[in-house]
Amino acid sequence: xxxxxxxxxxxxxxxxxxxxxxxxxxxxxxxxxxxxxxxxxxxxxxxxxxxxxxxxxxxxxxxxxxxxxxxxxxxxxxxxxxxxxxxxxxxxxxxxxxxxxxxxxxxxxxxxxxxxxxxxxxxxxxxxxxxxxxxxxxxxxxxxxxxxxxxxxxxxxxxxxxxxxxxxxxxxxxxxxxxxxxxxxxxxxxxxxxxxxxxxxxxxxxxxxxxxxxxxxxxxxxxxxxxxxxxxxxxxxxxxxxxxxxxxxxxxxxxxxxxxxxxxxxxxxxxxxxxxxxxxxxxxxxxxxxxxxxxxxxxxxxxxxxxxxxxxxxxxxxxxxxxxxxxxxxxxxxxxxxxxxxxxxxxxxxxxxxxxxxxxxxxxxxxxxxxxxxxxxxx
Amino acid sequence: xxxxxxxxxxxxxxxxxxxxxxxxxxxxxxxxxxxxxxxxxxxxxxxxxxxxxxxxxxxxxxxxxxxxxxxxxxxxxxxxxxxxxxxxxxxxxxxxxxxxxxxxxxxxxxxxxxxxxxxxxxxxxxxxxxxxxxxxxxxxxxxxxxxxxxxxxxxxxxxxxxxxxxxxxxxxxxxxxxxxxxxxxxxxxxxxxxxxxxxxxxxxxxxxxxxxxxxxxxxxxxxxxxxxxxxxxxxxxxxxxxxxxxxxxxxxxxxxxxxxxxxxxxxxxxxxxxxxxxxxxxxxxxxxxxxxxxxxxxxxxxxxxxxxxxxxxxxxxxxxxxxxxxxxxxxxxxxxxxxxxxxxxxxxxxxxxxxxxxxxxxxxxxxxxxxxxxxxxxxxxxxxxx
Numbered sequence: 074x075x076x077x078x079x080x081x082x083x084x085x086x087x088x089x090x091x092x093x094x095x096x097x098x099x100x101x102x103x104x105x106x107x108x109x110x111x112x113x114x115x116x117x118x119x120x121x122x123x124x125x126x127x128x129x130x131x132x133x134x135x136x137x138x139x140x141x142x143x144x145x146x147x148x149x150x151x152x153x154x155x156x157x158x159x160x161x162x163x164x165x166x167x168x169x170x171x172x173x174x175x176x177x178x179x180x181x182x183x184x185x186x187x188x189x190x191x192x193x194x195x196x197x198x199x200x201x202x203x204x205x206x207x208x209x210x211x212x213x214x215x216x217x218x219x220x221x222x223x224x225x226x227x228x229x230x231x232x233x234x235x236x237x238x239x240x241x242x243x244x245x246x247x248x249x250x251x252x253x254x255x256x257x258x259x260x261x262x263x264x265x266x267x268x269x270x271x272x273x274x275x276x277x278x279x280x281x282x283x284x285x286x287x288x289x290x291x292x293x294x295x296x297x298x299x300x301x302x303x304x305x306x307x308x309x310x311x312x313x314x315x316x317x318x319x320x321x322x323x324x325x326x327x328x329x330x331x332x333x334x335x336x337x338x339x340x341x342x343x344x345x346x347x348x349x350x351x352x353x354x355x356x357x358x359x360x361x362x363x364x365x366x367x368x369x370x371x372x373x374x375x376x377x378x379x380x381x382x383x384x385x386x387x388x389x390x391x392x393x394x395x396x397x398x399x400x401x402x403x404x405x406x407x408x409x410x411x412x413x414x415x416x417x418x419x420x421x422x423x424x425x426x427x428x429x430x431x432x433x434x435x436x437x438x439x440x441x442x443x444x445x446x447x448x449x450x451x452x
Numbered sequence: 453x454x455x456x457x458x459x460x461x462x463x464x465x466x467x468x469x470x471x472x473x474x475x476x477x478x479x480x481x482x483x484x485x486x487x488x489x490x491x492x493x494x495x496x497x498x499x500x501x502x503x504x505x506x507x508x509x510x511x512x513x514x515x516x517x518x519x520x521x522x523x524x525x526x527x528x529x530x531x532x533x534x535x536x537x538x539x540x541x542x543x544x545x546x547x548x549x550x551x552x553x554x555x556x557x558x559x560x561x562x563x564x565x566x567x568x569x570x571x572x573x574x575x576x577x578x579x580x581x582x583x584x585x586x587x588x589x590x591x592x593x594x595x596x597x598x599x600x601x602x603x604x605x606x607x608x609x610x611x612x613x614x615x616x617x618x619x620x621x622x623x624x625x626x627x628x629x630x631x632x633x634x635x636x637x638x639x640x641x642x643x644x645x646x647x648x649x650x651x652x653x654x655x656x657x658x659x660x661x662x663x664x665x666x667x668x669x670x671x672x673x674x675x676x677x678x679x680x681x682x683x684x685x686x687x688x689x690x691x692x693x694x695x696x697x698x699x700x701x702x703x704x705x706x707x708x709x710x711x712x713x714x715x716x717x718x719x720x721x722x723x724x725x726x727x728x729x730x731x732x733x734x735x736x737x738x739x740x741x742x743x744x745x746x747x748x749x750x751x752x753x754x755x756x757x758x759x760x761x762x763x764x765x766x767x768x769x770x771x772x773x774x775x776x777x778x779x780x781x782x783x784x785x786x787x788x789x790x791x792x793x794x795x796x797x798x799x800x801x802x803x804x805x806x807x808x809x810x811x812x813x814x815x816x817x818x819x820x821x822x823x824x825x826x827x828x829x830x831x832x833x834x835x836x837x838x
Contacts, residue, residue: 159679
């Protein structure tokens with residue numbers, strides 16, 4: 074068990090741009106932290122620096138109480154699981170799980186004990202004599218996890234371990250890995266490009282872009298209070314809708330205006346908006362698809378925040394419908410109950426839930442907090 | 453003792469060391485007229501002609517004709533290189549495939565352990581198609597023997613990978629040369645790879661990241677190997693890969709392109725887990741230039757330059773960043789994580805040193821090409837006109 078601390082970590086390849094910039098993170102003992110971001114954001118590089126597979130250009134890395142910048146990977150007390158199962162095709166499951174221990178010259182008895190224990194945890198005891206060819210994708214992934222478990226490491230490092238699985242199996246394995254984490258109670262750092270995986274698996278998620286942490290917080294906080302437009306757009310499916318417009322103050326009332334859009338903001342937000350200096354300037358209104366409502370209750374609650382929309386496409390997902398709408402020339406997506414049936418061309422009104430609407434500074438793309446106190450806390 | 457005229461000395465010594473056999477050097481003109489590399493029996497001893505003034509007589513058996521053939525070709529290569537100033541590349545491509553092909557058809561026997569890559573290659577059961585790869589290990593344990601044994605154990609666990617030998621890396625570390633057989637994919641199935649999301653185990657870091665949606669057979673072989681080296685042996689590794697080898701006649705080209713790719717990666721893909729020859733067409737184009745072709749370009753490019761055309765590392769990074777950002781200064785400052793003013797200051801320094809304003813596409817391009825060529829000229833590997 075171990076805490077992992079990354080203090081001002083930088084990675085720079087000679088003749089290339091900076092891959093990771095001033096990365097600061099404190100992963101608590103037994104915590105499950107997920108690095109998420111688009112391809113090239115530096116998440117794998119950071120994981121590889123924790124593993125010792127990449128040199129750290131600057132900064133300090135601690136695993137437990139020990140500074141490990143110059144410690145070889147084999148001495149860091151970590152185990153890795155990669156996207157590839159990397160199973161040796163001509164070895165049995167038992168031999169595959171034992172191989173790493175054999176290389177480290179563990180005794181036969183110790184290897185046998187560890188392999189059987191790990192097989193028991195993963196429920197693959199009946200597969201020990203099989204070769205990888207005879208396993209399903211999920212079983213192979215379990216064996217790959219088993220190869221890491223037998224090391225009994227202080228920290229598990231997982232790099233897109235589910236990316237080779239089909240969608241159904243991925244959902245199943247997500248839960249399996251979470252259960253495994255609860256059972257073995259070890260620190261996990263997990264890398265994925267899949268925001269659903271990040272949201273469902275992490276105690277905390279670290280959203281990265283261009284080598285920089287954009288936000289590190291619990292999934293719910295990141296979803297409800299994204300730090301900037303990038304996070305807001307990256308986390309959530311369908312993605313948050315963005316409408317570019319202007320904040321106008323008239324007669325003590327602040328209104329967001331864009332072509333064919335006029336949304337009067339709640340008074341409670343005025344102080345924060347003024348504090349941020351965005352009144353009278355260009356801003357971006359962010360609304361999640363589930364925060365635009367067609368029900369009468371919302372239309373009457375938010376009479377000053379109604380969008381006149383025209384349906385372009387309706388996607389029936391079974392339990393809900395994604396309606397692609399056009400509002401003042403902008404394409405947005407709304408998520409409504411499947412009891413409503415819309416055909417292309419239908420005109421409808423949607424009320425924006427102002428408690429959940431976000432305002433972003435159009436220039437910096439940073440979120441303007443709802444209240445001044447929040448803004449001061451962020452600073 | 454080796455002197456300037458003894459061009460055959462290294463070849464002779466390598467051969468003797470590789471096959472653990474002894475020789476006597478006879479430095480006198482032999483009455484019979486013989487060519488370099490010609491063999492004859494004197495008493496019961498095999499002798500080989502070196503030059504017109506020297507021959508070697510072997511004290512141990514060299515009865516195998518394939519062994520003798522290897523030395524003949526090697527001596528002829530060395531002779532050609534010494535007298536006609538053939539480049540390393542030309543020697544390899546002209547003669548190596550003949551050497552390999554001949555050795556294979558003569559059922560080459562197992563030889564004693566050797567680090568001489570060229571000789572070792574021909575004893576291995578390499579079955580094309582495939583390609584040569586070079587594995588670099590960024591850190592190694594103090595015990596070199598233990599380190600090698602560890603790495604070889606993992607490599608040997610992959611049947612489609614043939615360990616060829618260890619070579620010295622310019623950084624002073626050991627590097628392993630492999631042959632990756634891509635003709636069959638035993639145990640690595642297509643369904644292992646996600647059609648929709650592609651395949652991106654290295655995270656595509658770096659400017660030149662090009663990860664194919666569906667990995668090539670080569671990558672399907674190489675990724676599991678690298679992953680197992682990193683997860684089982686816990687050895688940090690990066691791979692450079694040469695051109696595809698369809699049959700034994702391509703072997704020389706396979707090795708040659710491997711060396712070229714290794715040189716290219718320092719500029720085109722330093723952070724990438726796998727760098728393949730041909731991954732960057734521009735690198736291919738530039739790597740084909742001889743000194744004779746490079747020098748006029750560099751001379752023209754340096755006209756009007758007050759300082760050195762070679763940029764310091766921070767200025768070279770600035771150039772890379774500005775190009776990566778499509779000459780957009782705001783984007784470049786974000787990529788380089790530099791304040792805009794600092795970036796502008798560096799751009800000004802580049803202009804005052806070289807005369808090139810890298811905010812202009814033509815200037816940035818010329819300066820970038822010059823950096824690649826200057827770096828090539830400074831490489832430890834021989835260039836085509838060596």
